[in-house]
Amino acid sequence: MKAGTILDSKEITQHIQEIADQIIARHGSNIEIALIGIRTCGAFLAARLRKALIKSGVPTPPLGILDITLYRDDWTRISSIPIVGKTELPFSVDDKLLILVDDVLYTGRTVRAAMDALMDYGRPKKIELAILADRGAENRELPIAPDYKGGTWTTSTEQTINVYLEEAGFEDHVAIEKKKAA
Secondary structure (H helix, E strand, O other): OOOOEEEEEEEEHHHHHHHHHHHHHHHHOOEHHHHEEOOHHHHHHHHHHHHHHHHOOOOOOEEEOOOHHHOOOOOHHHOOOOOOOEEEEOOOOOOOOOEEEEEEEOOOHHHHHHHHHHHOOOOEEEEEEEEEEEEEHHHOOOOOOOEEEEEOOOOOOEEEEEEOHHOOOOOOOEEEEEOOOO
């Protein structure tokens, strides 16, 4: 295992299945949900979660991808010319139980941006949050908490949790790493 690795490929798969099991435990196997992954890693994880739910007998949930670039409260700090990805929501979000999927929950600002973006597409019945890694509530800047999570790892402000997935060209693993200097 690489230095700083907290999850390997097998453990990522196990955590995704655990999240699927948590969703089924809460809603039953005949639920009508839609999964929406936050671009980029959240989208990959949402696709994997969809497969885990189907494998567990849940009817195939619709899958969407949400780009939140212009909804972030820090996009002007990141770049004067933001790179906006494509949002792909091939279904109406109105009156649906949406499960928003992301890789890491830290301050809550990404999730807030995603919820703001979703409201521009309609009025969901409910939004629930599924994340792979939670950096702990003590780091939260907004009152946002996951409904489903793979695990919690407490980190300092000098650290970050990075999720590396095959879909992005990496060997699957999750690592706690030192933040890169800005």
